[in-house]
Amino acid sequence: MTSARGSSWRSKLPAPLIIPAVLAALASLVPLAYLVDVAFDRGAGFLWDELWQRRTLDLVVRSGFLAACVTVASVVIAVPLAWSVMRSDLRGRRVWRVALALPLAIPSYLAAFAWISWESSFAGFWGAFLVLTAVSYPYVYLPLTAAFGRLDQSLDEIATIHGKGSVPRLIVLAARQCRGTITAGSLLVALYVLSDFGAVATMRYDAFTWVIYGAYRAGFNPSRAAVLAVVLVMIALVLVAAEAVARGRAVSTMTSRAVARPRPIRLRSLAIWFHAAIVIVVGLAVLFPLWRILAWVSDHGVEDGVGDVAAALWGSVRYSLVAACITVLVALPIGLLVARYRSRTSLLLDRATYVTHALPGIVVAISMVFIGVRFFRPVYLESPFLVLAYVALFLPVAVGGVRSSAEQIPLGLDDVARSLGSGPMAVIRRVNLPLIAPGIASATALVTLAAMKELPVTMLLRPTGTETLATRLWTHTSVSDYAAAGPYALAIIIFVAIPTAIATSQR
Amino acid sequence: MNTTPILRLTDVSKSFGSLSVLSGVSFDAPRGSLTAVLGPSGQGKTTLLRLIAGFERVGDGRIEIDGEVVGSSSVHVRPDRRGIGIVPQEGALFPHLDVADNIGFGLPRKSQHRIDELIDLVGLSDMGSRRPSEISGGQQQRVALARALAPSPHLVLLDEPFSALDAGLRAGIRDEVIGILRAASTTTLLVTHDQEEAMSIADHVVVLLGGMVAQQGSPTDIYERPASVEVARFIGDANLLTAHADGSSVTHVLGRQASDIVAGTATVLIRPEQLSVSSDGVPGLVERRAYYGHDGTIGVRLENGEVVSVRVSVAELAPVGARVHVIMRGQATVFAG
Numbered sequence: 001m002t003s004a005r006g007s008s009w010r011s012k013l014p015a016p017l018i019i020p021a022v023l024a025a026l027a028s029l030v031p032l033a034y035l036v037d038v039a040f041d042r043g044a045g046f047l048w049d050e051l052w053q054r055r056t057l058d059l060v061v062r063s064g065f066l067a068a069c070v071t072v073a074s075v076v077i078a079v080p081l082a083w084s085v086m087r088s089d090l091r092g093r094r095v096w097r098v099a100l101a102l103p104l105a106i107p108s109y110l111a112a113f114a115w116i117s118w119e120s121s122f123a124g125f126w127g128a129f130l131v132l133t134a135v136s137y138p139y140v141y142l143p144l145t146a147a148f149g150r151l152d153q154s155l156d157e158i159a160t161i162h163g164k165g166s167v168p169r170l171i172v173l174a175a176r177q178c179r180g181t182i183t184a185g186s187l188l189v190a191l192y193v194l195s196d197f198g199a200v201a202t203m204r205y206d207a208f209t210w211v212i213y214g215a216y217r218a219g220f221n222p223s224r225a226a227v228l229a230v231v232l233v234m235i236a237l238v239l240v241a242a243e244a245v246a247r248g249r250a251v252s253t254m255t256s257r258a259v260a261r262p263r264p265i266r267l268r269s270l271a272i273w274f275h276a277a278i279v280i281v282v283g284l285a286v287l288f289p290l291w292r293i294l295a296w297v298s299d300h301g302v303e304d305g306v307g308d309v310a311a312a313l314w315g316s317v318r319y320s321l322v323a324a325c326i327t328v329l330v331a332l333p334i335g336l337l338v339a340r341y342r343s344r345t346s347l348l349l350d351r352a353t354y355v356t357h358a359l360p361g362i363v364v365a366i367s368m369v370f371i372g373v374r375f376f377r378p379v380y381l382e383s384p385f386l387v388l389a390y391v392a393l394f395l396p397v398a399v400g401g402v403r404s405s406a407e408q409i410p411l412g413l414d415d416v417a418r419s420l421g422s423g424p425m426a427v428i429r430r431v432n433l434p435l436i437a438p439g440i441a442s443a444t445a446l447v448t449l450a451a452m453k454e455l456p457v458t459m460l461l462r463p464t465g466t467e468t469l470a471t472r473l474w475t476h477t478s479v480s481d482y483a484a485a486g487p488y489a490l491a492i493i494i495f496v497a498i499p500t501a502i503a504t505s506q507r
Numbered sequence: 508m509n510t511t512p513i514l515r516l517t518d519v520s521k522s523f524g525s526l527s528v529l530s531g532v533s534f535d536a537p538r539g540s541l542t543a544v545l546g547p548s549g550q551g552k553t554t555l556l557r558l559i560a561g562f563e564r565v566g567d568g569r570i571e572i573d574g575e576v577v578g579s580s581s582v583h584v585r586p587d588r589r590g591i592g593i594v595p596q597e598g599a600l601f602p603h604l605d606v607a608d609n610i611g612f613g614l615p616r617k618s619q620h621r622i623d624e625l626i627d628l629v630g631l632s633d634m635g636s637r638r639p640s641e642i643s644g645g646q647q648q649r650v651a652l653a654r655a656l657a658p659s660p661h662l663v664l665l666d667e668p669f670s671a672l673d674a675g676l677r678a679g680i681r682d683e684v685i686g687i688l689r690a691a692s693t694t695t696l697l698v699t700h701d702q703e704e705a706m707s708i709a710d711h712v713v714v715l716l717g718g719m720v721a722q723q724g725s726p727t728d729i730y731e732r733p734a735s736v737e738v739a740r741f742i743g744d745a746n747l748l749t750a751h752a753d754g755s756s757v758t759h760v761l762g763r764q765a766s767d768i769v770a771g772t773a774t775v776l777i778r779p780e781q782l783s784v785s786s787d788g789v790p791g792l793v794e795r796r797a798y799y800g801h802d803g804t805i806g807v808r809l810e811n812g813e814v815v816s817v818r819v820s821v822a823e824l825a826p827v828g829a830r831v832h833v834i835m836r837g838q839a840t841v842f843a844g
Contacts, residue, residue, distance in 0.1 A: 007562035009586065412599040415562050418586040419593045420613030421658060430612075434603045 021333035031367035038226035078140035086148035103285035109198025114289035117482035127203035134285035140185035180250025195360030296486030320451035323390035335402025357396035405439020519568035543705035546715035561586035592655030600639035607635035775839035788834035
């Protein structure tokens with residue numbers, strides 16, 4: 001209807017929103033711009049040479065291969081399991097449904113720590129593959145459960161009537177209807193793998209992020225680190241753009257009409273295989289890391305002392321909480337404009353935050369280092385700078401949270417408020433903000449938790465002498481001091497992973 | 508007495524891109540009247556209402572409220588400065604505010620006295636502290652009305668306000684809402700696709716077809732003297748029969764009457780209640796019957812093959828296949844072509 005398109009007054013953006021929103025969006029693009037600048041520092045010739053070096057091409061192949069393997073494995077795991085918990089009569093499917101989403105809450109470096117501390121020969125491709133598959137298949141699984149839940153069951157019935165109702169065939173049938181969702185999820189997995197630092201660093205697999213970190217650490221070659229980072233961002237941008245297209249298609253093919261609750265398909269003797277598969281996946285992705293961490297802690301006690309763990313926890317909480325509040329505050333004008341106004345500017349704002357979404361943590365980290373060293377000497381490696389880096393990194397998460405809750409408010413409410421005498425800003429103050437307050441709170445919580453488990457930015461930009469749970473765990477793991485790492489891993493489980501699991505499952 | 512109409516539209520047009528939604532719409536809503544804009548879905552009713560409220564800009568033409576131009580190709584008064592109350596389809600109450608705060612939303616200073624007055628007016632005393640989610644759909648609609656009336660607007664716009672309600676409740680709530688508006692002598696513009704609703708409650712009906720005013724007038728005018736075949740077909744049940752005109756009269760299967768319509772083929776409109784079954788008249792065969800409890804209709808195929816709908820009493824409700832004779836009372840409405 002006409003109201004869905006939104007009123008013409010929505011194309012006129014109020015200045016009190018547009019100015020901070022545009023400034024924030026521009027600021028969030030500064031790291032990327034500066035990175036490109038550093039990459040060109042020694043001229044285009046150097047950049048060209050670096051790009052076409054054998055080792056650069058090898059790097060692209062290695063990272064691409066890892067991303068492809070993890071993506072395929074994620075789809076293979078996610079499709080049948082999502083189907084079994086949504087469309088079949090599998091016993092305990094409601095519990096399994098939640099359990100299969102839990103790995104999302106486990107930081108990759110934590111899972112990597114669990115595996116490598118158990119068996120050091122996991123280092124390399126197989127370790128990285130195993131860990132990344134375990135933590136990233138939920139990016140396919142979660143949207144797919146939602147999509148399967150909305151599928152029309154009549155197709156299942158027709159297939160059964162025509163004698164094509166065997167379970168594998170029904171899974172393929174359902175998957176084909178949700179191709180767009182699977183594609184979008186796969187691209188997110190690939191993006192996650194390329195951006196991940198913790199798993200490949202712990203497993204010493206020479207993927208992009210680890211090599212960029214190495215080039216930066218080596219110190220003598222910032223331009224090479226910048227060139228590689230730019231290449232990584234380019235690949236990530238392609239993935240992000242493809243994901244946006246795939247998601248758009250997935251939404252448009254979805255039927256909007258209410259569909260009767262599907263009657264579950266009987267698995268009969270096949271049920272045991274699905275149970276086994278779910279137990280293996282949840283076991284490898286969740287229970288095994290938990291068991292390893294508890295084993296280290298109970299075998300070796302808390303070696304560093306409770307005081308050190310508490311200090312690291314305080315370090316994590318302090319910066320993360322401050323950063324989350326600022327990030328959400330910065331995200332508010334952008335999220336509101338994108339959700340409530342229709343104009344070229346709000347569309348551009350949306351795209352800009354989407355671009356920053358493609359920036360891997362290590363890329364944000366090194367570009368902030370470059371910026372810090374050149375322009376912010378006095379505060380570089382001071383707490384404000386770390387907070388600033390978190391804001392840049394997590395702005396897309398916060399914008400997404402504000403936006404999705406603001407989009408749920410019917411546009412008609414704004415119109416009514418306007419006709420009752422409220423100006424555009426009064427509508428935001430009196431109608432929109434009160435209604436998105438829960439969304440603001442949950443976005444703040446999510447950003448806090450995301451910052452608490454963040455590794456590369458924290459590692460490179462933390463104020464001298466400050467330790468967080470993530471940096472402690474990383475430092476101990478990187479020198480194979482697993483006994484000392486255990487307590488920090490346990491603290492991350494308790495203070496980050498469990499709250500994240502609770503926060504995301506309530507969505 | 509002030510005779511300036513509260514709302515006056517002069518040649519109002521609006522298009523979205525290349526799609527023309529409204530063209531040349533003109534009508535007045537006199538002070539204190541209830542005007543209904545009636546038309547099928549997708550014929551520009553909602554757009555018209557949004558133009559009047561100021562949510563959309565007028566493409567061409569002029570909208571005046573109480574003599575002041577609020578919308579034209581060069582003037583656009585913001586929606587918050589028009590003094591128009593609006594009752595949207597689903598009520599659209601603010602979910603974070605209780606009933607009293609919803610009603611008080613548009614008051615410059617939160618006047619408890621005024622809020623209480625309106626709560627009483629819509630019969631929701633002692634519900635002031637309830638949340639919108641805690642009251643029924645009909646009650647929500649009454650709160651939406653009270654909220655629109657609170658700032659004493661020049662004009663209240665009702666956008667299909669009853670269509671979301673259960674059929675059983677609709678008539679009762681509608682009468683109540685209209686009663687409140689009438690008692691407050693508020694000028695009201697009702698947008699609806701329900702012709703029965705428009706005909707039964709409005710003083711003045713504007714029929715909107717294809718983004719243009721097809722006819723306007725009192726409900727009786729529109730029902731008895733439709734301006735076109737399209738209006739006739741849209742308002743009420745219509746038998747449209749082919750006829751032949753000779754310049755001074757028209758002849759059709761059920762009779763002949765004087766008419767100065769141009770010679771040639773013509774169409775006549777006969778309402779089902781103008782027809783009855785009788786012992787003599789035009790013979791025909793009953794093809795279908797519908798029983799409504801208080802009365803019924805039968806569809807009769809006449810000797811020339813045309814089928815007419817006849818309103819009959821329950822006793823006259825002949826079975827399918829029965830032979831009957833049909834006669835007409837009064838005059839048919841004649842259209843050229």
